[in-house]
Amino acid sequence: MTWILWTLLLFVIVFVRYLLFSGGYHYLFRIKLRDRFRHRIFHYEPERGAQVRREIYRSLLVSLIFAVFGIGMLWLWQAGYTKIYLDPSERSYWWMLISPLAFIFAQETYYYWTHRWMHRPGIYDLVHRWHHESIETTAWTAFSFHPTEAVIQAIFLPVFVLLVPIQTYIFLSLLGLMTLSATINHAGIEVFPISWARIPVLRNLIGATHHDLHHKQARTNYGLYLTFWDEWMGTENKSYRKKRS
Ligand SMILES: [Zn+2]
Numbered sequence: 001m002t003w004i005l006w007t008l009l010l011f012v013i014v015f016v017r018y019l020l021f022s023g024g025y026h027y028l029f030r031i032k033l034r035d036r037f038r039h040r041i042f043h044y045e046p047e048r049g050a051q052v053r054r055e056i057y058r059s060l061l062v063s064l065i066f067a068v069f070g071i072g073m074l075w076l077w078q079a080g081y082t083k084i085y086l087d088p089s090e091r092s093y094w095w096m097l098i099s100p101l102a103f104i105f106a107q108e109t110y111y112y113w114t115h116r117w118m119h120r121p122g123i124y125d126l127v128h129r130w131h132h133e134s135i136e137t138t139a140w141t142a143f144s145f146h147p148t149e150a151v152i153q154a155i156f157l158p159v160f161v162l163l164v165p166i167q168t169y170i171f172l173s174l175l176g177l178m179t180l181s182a183t184i185n186h187a188g189i190e191v192f193p194i195s196w197a198r199i200p201v202l203r204n205l206i207g208a209t210h211h212d213l214h215h216k217q218a219r220t221n222y223g224l225y226l227t228f229w230d231e232w233m234g235t236e237n238k239s240y241r242k243k244r245s
């Protein structure tokens, strides 16, 4: 019974965090700073209420699934199965720098290939169509997935912490990065400066322009945080670099 209550509590936290984050981002960039970012806003009709309501409802289901995974991981951690550690001195301080990079690369690789798989005929309709019903994406699209896709995405986290040592606060920060990245990529406004397109590493960050092309054209730009896999596998949209220059 206690575990059910903890799951419900985490569900409320995850969902409210989504509402505050997506709502705050939308308010900041699409309303408050609208004039400053006017030339970087993609087409979007603010009265698209039915789409936003659908996205929030789907995110509600996804929040419940993420909460179940969160409690599952908490249980694994309590039982001593995970490699999560609190005291930084338990491992080399170098590992504090390397482990988040290992996490990002592993998640990027996992996401790129499962994402391509989800676009295969037959799989797409069952798993990924819900997310792509938002063609003009909004900050609310960030967690608007089919429950099966939510499970596919969430599975990465327990597998990673079962296999790879990671410090507690670094891990929690990476969870925050996931939310931030998902919101940036879907909010329909490019917030990364155009000058970043000429700076190594920053030019490989995936932002709204990259992911907007994925929602509009679906057969390119499968990446999550970084453009490397799309570049290596030749799946980067031909017009992407032109749009960023
Ligand atoms: Zn998307």
Ligand SMILES: [Zn+2]
Pocket: 115, 119, 128, 132, 214, 218
């Ligand atoms: Zn897709």
